[in-house]
Amino acid sequence: MSTPTKAHPGTLDAMLVGTSAGLRKALDLVARYADCAAPVLVVGETGTGKDLVARAIHYLGPRRDGAFIPVNCGALPDTLIESELFGHARGAFTDAARTRRGLVREAEGGTLFLDEIEALSPRGQVVLLRFLQDASFRAVGDDQTHKADVRIVAACNVDLFSLSQQGGFRSDLFFRLDVLRVDLPPLRERPEDLDLLVPHLLRGVAQTTTGPPKAISDEALALLRSLSWPGNVRELEHTLVRACLSTTAGCIDVDTLLTSSPGLREAAAQRSGERGCASLREAKRAAVVNVERQFVMEAMAVGNGNISEAARICNMQRATLSKLVKKHGDALACRDRGAAKPADTGRSLYLTTTSPTIRTSK
Template sequence: MIVGQSVASHAMLASLRRFASCAVPVLLEGETGTGKELAAREIHYAGPRAQKPFVPVNCGALPDSLIESELFGHRRGAFTDAKSEQPGLVELAHGGTLFLDEVDTLSPKAQVTLLRFLQDREYRPVGGRVARVADVRIVAATNASLEQLSLERRFRRDLYYRLNALYLRVQPLRERVADIAPLAQHFLEIAARQLGAAPKRWTDAAFAALAAHAWPGNVRELENVALRAYVNADGATVGVAELAAADPAFAAASAEPAQAAPRDASFSASKARAIASFERTFLTNLLRDAGGNVTTAAKLADIERRQLGKLLKKHGIARAAFREPS
């Protein structure tokens, strides 16, 4: 299930569901941890192949010496250790989807083998004499640019074009800031189910700290942080102290609320301060990433430029301070 409320997430989900209706290959590109396999599963389960197998394979784990056997299977006696007939990944995915993860790690030999298969969808098990026709949908994923790799002659250009019939870039979490809060809560709920414990919720200050983080490890990093923070929380809420215990990157945020909020502060006043602190931190990081360009910053944050301008004015943040020197 894809969780998110950003414009980028809604657009991605719409594209994936359009892709699901046809059987041509799809290439998914995105940084590590962005959820490319989740996107591939959405393509599979939203389409007519949903009742058939979804077979993931890590291309980096396919040894050159066994590439054809792994993909196409083998007959008994085809080689020394072939003591029985074994189906390959293509046969296991018959009628469904074969997900080629980390496709950029395929060796030159493996690339040739895959290209030959994609050209006519025919294959022959190792040791077999009769060619078989595969009914399988190919979805490939990479955290590198296959186009750039092909230009550098590190990936076959003809294979790149075969895989790139339909294309989608899965955006990093820092470009989908509006998704951080719902994802963080979703992962807390998953942690509760995994541990068989009571549900917990984030404090407003914790949400602010989560939103201000750069998330180099993307959604996978957020999932891990949420799990560790849940385990560190003794009560029903997970705050910045638990975040700091889960990841040292949040240590600075854990010190701010204790200094800012007096003991006799009302809930509404504390919440207002937490939101204001979050907005200032978020806007500062956002303008820094955008080099002081408000239009670019608005696109990164998925908000209207006019609304962003009002927030900058509200907090007295001057965009000129973030512009690169000419």
């Protein structure tokens, strides 16, 4: 089910690359949590590097000389959970031809990394909760209880608290795991990190291919920064692998990216359309604000600064005008200082003293 991984010397910056505030906050927590023994819950979307965080916690802590045992909780067979975690004695059940140590014993003195903890079956949750209560276990077919010395790090890509509130995950197990927490920001929230992350990933690609690391053009890097990356760093890495293997040139340009990953063209077009829609919405909001500000300034002018009188002239509720006055008080302050008076065109663009209706300018 899992292969023991020996810890090796390393630094956080060698594993998780970036300078954004969200990532640096997460890395600061990793460094702080590495030296204690309390369970850690790592939360982040798929591809954000939860496994790297778990390894960093292990490598930077006092258990670095022990084994790091990753466990995919979604792959644990429900009928063999105790055997997988705690081992079994020879002859404990059919096909148990030899004694098996189990993942907990493999992680003795090290770290047990429970990946995709949200996928653990209800029965598996009961088994894990029982183990976490006193760190003791019994192998299948063995009548002796053993104590374990392992650090627990779990990871999930969903809101585990909400899932527990909805009955999809045991709340008592959630609180056992959620002692310390590291939240990893998605790549779309830290596009500035691609300036360091892309060259770092390209160097990694070069280690598995022939030739020196490839460079990337400014235009290609700008394209990568503009995308939302639902698969996060893993998706970015796969995109760069395809780009490197599809060209013999020493530099990756936009054409190389779009040719090697056709989906990028559609994603880039969709992203551009979203930005266009967002710009239109902002323009509409700005236009409404400008109209409201001009209206308030002229209304208060014809009402001689009296909200009740201005509301009567404008044929509107006093409370409505009062809210607008509070909302655009800065414009009134500028007007009073002579910094932003309505243009004197002989008539109001929005108000008329003979007809208290609002109309747009021709």
